[in-house]
Amino acid sequence: MRTISIGLLGCGTVGVGVAKLLLENRTLIQSRLGADLFLKHVADIDTTTDRGLAFDEGVFINDAFAVVNDPDIEIIIEMIGGEGIAKELILKAMDNGKHVVTANKALMASQGNTLIEKAREVNVDLAYEASVGGCMPIIKALRESLVGNHIRSMTGILNGTCNYILSRITDEGSEFAQVLAEAQAEGYAEADPTLDVEGHDAAHKLAIVTALAFGMEINLTDIYTEGISKISPIDIDFARQFGYRIKLLAIAKNDNGKIEARVHPTMIPENNQLSKINGTLNAIMISGSAIGDVLLCGHGAGQLPTASAVLSDIVDIARNIMAGIARRIPVLSYQPEHIQRIPVMPMDELFTHYYLRLAALDKPGVLSIVSGVLGKHGISVKSVQQKGRHSTGAVPIVMLTHHARELDIKNAMAEISALGVVADEPMVIRIEDENNHV
């Protein structure tokens, strides 16, 4: 049987998962692939902590460059993360003619175009299924399964930490800070949660799939990104009253070449399938011209689910190696000459429905003043709820708008804030209805 040697860089949580699957499922994989995947080297700066893995003598080393320079190794798995040494090692591996598998979404989102160009130059495969959505085959779906479709939109819950926190606020009515602290204690949130709760992790993933779906270069910079740290139980309660749930959504749309790509807390109807995806689960709804909608749902993170996606990439590449080919499918789904640099629509130009919550000071006529400002900016209100007086003296006024423009909402909110009739910043949450263009 043909042996294909593999080098694994980084033996953290997911790295250990990959090693585990390669070692424990070696026979299973052989029976499917028809070749032996041999984990020749695993490199990590820390080789002393026990990983619970029975590596043979000499497999586990601390010199990653020795691995990417090993002439026997045909596939390099980069599980280090970050944008520094990981990038350097990937480029070196490619220069040495090795195929690369990575789960590094931050690197792919910010430097992916460079890596893809290098892979093309040196004619190697670069695979990154595990960078988006853990075990869900999102990238394979976009590059292969949906190849006969114009992709219209993608709406994803792509960050398990945020989904877990929002689900708990929804179920328990606790405040964000408290739930975050508990999530950290339980291991569902990082010590520094910024990357997750401020939406950046979801934006990294959205940047990757937007490029794949619409035939454009990866463009992280233009993605509007807003996290969940300002979401409070009161907004979740109002959402419920209106028949909505609040989710951190990563949204991409292609409306005749006009590209939207944005990450923000979003109200969606409670009967929307994504409303039912709770806890740490991830999901993505992909709409295509032929399929209608297809939903993928599963664990978007975690040791073995992510490792499963890495294995899928390794075996794909191994199949190419056995067939004596490479680059059977273009890295970004489209042939390089068909990939355009398409700008993402500026957020100010967004048209959608809005939820607005204002803390009206206890003065007469606030509702009339607020309505006047909204009207002046061309914003039409669909429904208003004014609650009984709050203990603080401020009264929450909640409004749902008809189709309005983001810039108009922004200007109206600034104007209202300046009038001294509301306490606090107005809360603005975008709504995605099934029929958003009415």
Added chain:
Amino acid sequence: MRTISIGLLGCGTVGVGVAKLLLENRTLIQSRLGADLFLKHVADIDTTTDRGLAFDEGVFINDAFAVVNDPDIEIIIEMIGGEGIAKELILKAMDNGKHVVTANKALMASQGNTLIEKAREVNVDLAYEASVGGCMPIIKALRESLVGNHIRSMTGILNGTCNYILSRITDEGSEFAQVLAEAQAEGYAEADPTLDVEGHDAAHKLAIVTALAFGMEINLTDIYTEGISKISPIDIDFARQFGYRIKLLAIAKNDNGKIEARVHPTMIPENNQLSKINGTLNAIMISGSAIGDVLLCGHGAGQLPTASAVLSDIVDIARNIMAGIARRIPVLSYQPEHIQRIPVMPMDELFTHYYLRLAALDKPGVLSIVSGVLGKHGISVKSVQQKGRHSTGAVPIVMLTHHARELDIKNAMAEISALGVVADEPMVIRIEDENNHV
């Protein structure tokens, strides 16, 4: 640009969809594939009915054998259906060295092993993504994405007609026969609905994915198959009271080499993700050793969703042709020498939870008699509901059992029926709980 010529056999609903996508998305597919897919011939016995497609002169012909014998054509798409001429044409096409794409689940389920063996002999690709689950990439997921997993189980809603009918009975409380008649009028059910409503279509699909997942030959004969025609609103109501929904599920499990494969109406907890898949939607939950659960959901039938899956197969094969290779992935996921003839566990040996509904005659002590028989057969009852007297004089007794054996249930029901204490056949519905082994 390389041109790959395609021959399409059968221009019914899905055939038209495939032609449509090939013609209308020709440029899109070129930009992804890097080759031109040229629909050289479409064959159908009826070439006079307008399909709404702008075929060039001479493309649309009525001689399918001329298509499979055309030396220019590299890929044959079989969209005729059935097990007669379709099989003959596929074998002929393969003998002529052509790769084959089919959506024919009946043929794959009953004759798949023969077709797969022939494809191996003559070294061509045989692809069948569209045979299971329409646009959902189930086969790609099993063959490629989950390659690092031992598949534990698959639980699918794989027949849209049944799901539509059950959803309507659930929502409206109407009887099966009435909903079926309406579904037929609306085009959601065939004039002869047997294949769908008696579970055979779902069994065809389950036979295919069971083979793929567990490394076994396709084995339709051993799959227990029971349809939805006996499900009545009263059972759906009781299910609701116990927190369950009734779905026609296709279930396959691999419990350390013991294979279950069965299609039947099933009660599942209402918070199970599959409970939320309603109307004509299909879904499948796949459990694997590394991924945990992954859910795919989408349109399991329909012209364009099914055609989208066919396109995915065509492009996969075209990519192989361009790389000068074939059979990059084994047809049934495992290398041929690792595919075993594994018997499916006889239904009598099933252990699960059961819902039993008996129409007790108005006699004293029926519950005691029934309980006695169940106890004698080792069946332990978890809860009982006895309703007020029915207008017919029979009183429904509903019982949920603990973990029990199918054979014991069958024997107990036969014994109870013979005692003359119940009117009608007892209704037995299997329950899949999240924790079924307790």
